[in-house]
Amino acid sequence: MLRTRFCVANWKMNFNCTDTKSFLESWNNKELNNKEVKTIFCPSFTELNTGVEILQYSDSEIGAQNVFYESSGAYTGEVSCSMLKNIGCQWVIIGHSERRSIFSETDEMVRNKLDQLISERMNPIVCIGETKTQRENGKTQEILSQQLSIAFENQEDVNLKNTIIAYEPVWAIGTGITATVEMVSDAHKSIRNIFNNNGFNGSNISILYGGSVTDGNATELSELTDVDGFLVGGASLDVDKFYAIYNQL
Numbered sequence: 001m002l003r004t005r006f007c008v009a010n011w012k013m014n015f016n017c018t019d020t021k022s023f024l025e026s027w028n029n030k031e032l033n034n035k036e037v038k039t040i041f042c043p044s045f046t047e048l049n050t051g052v053e054i055l056q057y058s059d060s061e062i063g064a065q066n067v068f069y070e071s072s073g074a075y076t077g078e079v080s081c082s083m084l085k086n087i088g089c090q091w092v093i094i095g096h097s098e099r100r101s102i103f104s105e106t107d108e109m110v111r112n113k114l115d116q117l118i119s120e121r122m123n124p125i126v127c128i129g130e131t132k133t134q135r136e137n138g139k140t141q142e143i144l145s146q147q148l149s150i151a152f153e154n155q156e157d158v159n160l161k162n163t164i165i166a167y168e169p170v171w172a173i174g175t176g177i178t179a180t181v182e183m184v185s186d187a188h189k190s191i192r193n194i195f196n197n198n199g200f201n202g203s204n205i206s207i208l209y210g211g212s213v214t215d216g217n218a219t220e221l222s223e224l225t226d227v228d229g230f231l232v233g234g235a236s237l238d239v240d241k242f243y244a245i246y247n248q249l
């Protein structure tokens, strides 16, 4: 099966409405000739509407950086799936390492978010990855397996048509240190095997790499068979750099 390839921008807590407008207007002037690759921009909640509006005639789409796992109620400060869907936002990043480390999100919370997204027919971008210490202690596979088996424990293969995995080694995020092609290749293969061993068809799932991807290292990473695209943080804040990454996929 031909897996969909993605180039996803995680803008984190950067860009106000003015910045979003100016970035996406210049994005709209670019030729998106790489038809095999879907581009998704993930701004903060306050910029989602602006993003959806500017991209209404584009092949690019908008995603959120987080969502809550209940549908409504007394959850001050949270945003639900239906609120996102109502403004035309279908994609959501969950389990990002910054959410896990700064906001104490657990694998069980990631599972609840995944369950909610899938039951609301939305498209999850599930981030997983090991810390530096876990890698140094030879625990990478074990951690990936634990994160995936908890997150996907209530799911079946048929539900995963529009689910993306982003392998993001924590030590490579925002550090300028990229995982080597061997590390990325091994991790992506392991992720497919973990899915296969848990009753899913791992070869159907798009697996993105994230962690200091730039226009300087995208080509060698994108050539790996098991890499189906990128989740890009820092380099996605510059429209020309992000466009150059997209063109290398």
Ligand code: PEP
Pocket: 010, 168, 172, 173, 174, 175, 176, 210, 211, 212, 213, 231, 232, 233, 234, 235
């Ligand atoms: C990220 O935040 O998902 C990420 C990959 O960031 P960066 O590209 O800056 O390492």
